Amino acid sequence: MPQIPPDASTILVVITAAGRGTRAGDGPPKQWRDLGGKPVLAHTLAAFAGLPVVLTIHPEDRALAEAIAPGVPLVEGGRTRAESIRNALEAMAGKGFTRVLIHDGARPLTSPALIARLIAALDEAPAAAPALAVTDALWRGRDGRVMGLQPRDGLFRAQTPQAFHFDAILAAHRADRQGTAADDVELARAAGLDVLIVGGEEDNLKLTFPGDFARAEAILARRTGAPAMDVRMGNGYDVHAFTEGDHVWLCGVKIAHDRGLLGHSDADVGMHALTDAIYGALAMGDIGRHFPPSDPQWKGAASHIFLSHAVKSAAGQGYRIGNCDVTLVCERPKIGPHAAAMQEALARIIGCDPARISVKATTSERLGFTGREEGIAALATAVLVKE
Numbered sequence: 603m604p605q606i607p608p609d610a611s612t613i614l615v616v617i618t619a620a621g622r623g624t625r626a627g628d629g630p631p632k633q634w635r636d637l638g639g640k641p642v643l644a645h646t647l648a649a650f651a652g653l654p655v656v657l658t659i660h661p662e663d664r665a666l667a668e669a670i671a672p673g674v675p676l677v678e679g680g681r682t683r684a685e686s687i688r689n690a691l692e693a694m695a696g697k698g699f700t701r702v703l704i705h706d707g708a709r710p711l712t713s714p715a716l717i718a719r720l721i722a723a724l725d726e727a728p729a730a731a732p733a734l735a736v737t738d739a740l741w742r743g744r745d746g747r748v749m750g751l752q753p754r755d756g757l758f759r760a761q762t763p764q765a766f767h768f769d770a771i772l773a774a775h776r777a778d779r780q781g782t783a784a785d786d787v788e789l790a791r792a793a794g795l796d797v798l799i800v801g802g803e804e805d806n807l808k809l810t811f812p813g814d815f816a817r818a819e820a821i822l823a824r825r826t827g828a829p830a831m832d833v834r835m836g837n838g839y840d841v842h843a844f845t846e847g848d849h850v851w852l853c854g855v856k857i858a859h860d861r862g863l864l865g866h867s868d869a870d871v872g873m874h875a876l877t878d879a880i881y882g883a884l885a886m887g888d889i890g891r892h893f894p895p896s897d898p899q900w901k902g903a904a905s906h907i908f909l910s911h912a913v914k915s916a917a918g919q920g921y922r923i924g925n926c927d928v929t930l931v932c933e934r935p936k937i938g939p940h941a942a943a944m945q946e947a948l949a950r951i952i953g954c955d956p957a958r959i960s961v962k963a964t965t966s967e968r969l970g971f972t973g974r975e976e977g978i979a980a981l982a983t984a985v986l987v988k989e
């Protein structure tokens with residue numbers, strides 16, 4: 603297998619990351635979005651570790667670029683990909699580089715083996731680029747209808763990095779008047795350069811549309827051995843004593859009763875246990891940490907505020923609630939007739955299907971504080987899922 607040559611100091615890498623990623627949906631430009639815990643561009647840079655790099659950036663992204671690529675020369679990009687790359691080549695001209703790899707910042711999963719194959723190919727030709735043969739049938743279509751077949755023989759899907767003799771590709775860029783080329787091979791061909799096709803890699807995808815991120819996460823998880831799905835579990839336990847009153851709140855449902863539950867908030871013991879289970883799964887402590895009982899603003903507060911906060915915290919970390927199970931321990935009131943309403947109420951707050959929420963109850967056979975009807979205890983388990 604080809605290796606990156608030990609003296610690679612004359613091989614420049616241009617990573618172009620000045621685009622705005624308009625097709626990738628809402629949020630920051632795709633090269634700055636998170637992929638497996640760090641920005642996409644940090645992965646791209648890591649793939650070329652050991653080689654000198656120049657990075658093209660959008661002027662608004664300078665601080666972000668300096669943070670993830672300290673010491674890497676930054677060049678402002680242009681209106682198009684081709685202009686951005688030309689700016690980088692011009693900035694690095696005359697600095698002793700003989701070969702250059704030109705790569706999309708939005709392709710974070712390039713392998714060292716592919717990079718080595720491309721560098722080796724430059725011994726045989728002034729240009730080499732990775733590509734995959736088209737394997738699906740190709741159609742021509744119009745207005746949602748198939749109009750004809752397109753022979754796929756000899757058709758390839760182009761990837762980057764694209765590798766060139768430095769002076770040859772710089773001259774090709776200088777000769778280009780439009781600045782609209784899809785890639786550097788197009789310019790190399792226009793300048794008459796012979797371009798070798800090197801086998802590309804399916805994993806070397808370019809992040810273009812929102813769905814590409816999930817694919818890249820899965821590839822990354824496979825490479826690092828991390829599970830593709832992150833599952834977390836937490837449990838919660840709470841107790842509230844009975845006091846004078848004529849109703850209790852349990853799992854978001856008001857139930858008439860000959861006693862009330864004592865608490866700083868509405869004392870919904872079931873919802874508190876569930877909230878703690880979610881915080882537990884996130885390793886975020888318990889309700890008391892987020893809503894201190896010493897804070898008067900939570901006096902008499904409706905407990906859905908606490909549960910909503912826990913669910914939002916989970917969502918903020920990329921988790922959805924997989925399922926929950928709440929057990930209420932009391933002799934009275936009887937829970938069975940209210941269990942379905944409780945599941946509905948919790949599901950509404952969580953924003954999930956009620957079928958993912960279980961509420962059940964047990965007595966403690968008249969034993970202990972719950973058996974003596976001094977209070978109600980609740981236990982809950984929550985499973986959080988990140989895909």
Ligand SMILES: Nc1ccn([C@@H]2O[C@H](COP(=O)(O)OP(=O)(O)OP(=O)(O)O)[C@@H](O)[C@H]2O)c(=O)n1
Nearest residue numbers: 619620621622623624625681682683686707708
């Ligand atoms: N003026 C530009 C436009 C694009 N690029 C870079 O070229 C690569 C491939 O382009 P593309 O996937 O089209 O990225 P964007 O232009 O950012 O995306 P979109 O077309 O969806 O806006 C990306 O790494 C992108 O940052 C660049 O450096 N300068």
Ligand SMILES: C[C@](O)(CO)[C@H](O)COP(=O)(O)O
Nearest residue numbers: 706760761762784785808810
């Ligand atoms: C250069 C490139 O990655 C080759 O496949 C691609 O052409 C650039 O992205 P775009 O989606 O065509 O702008």
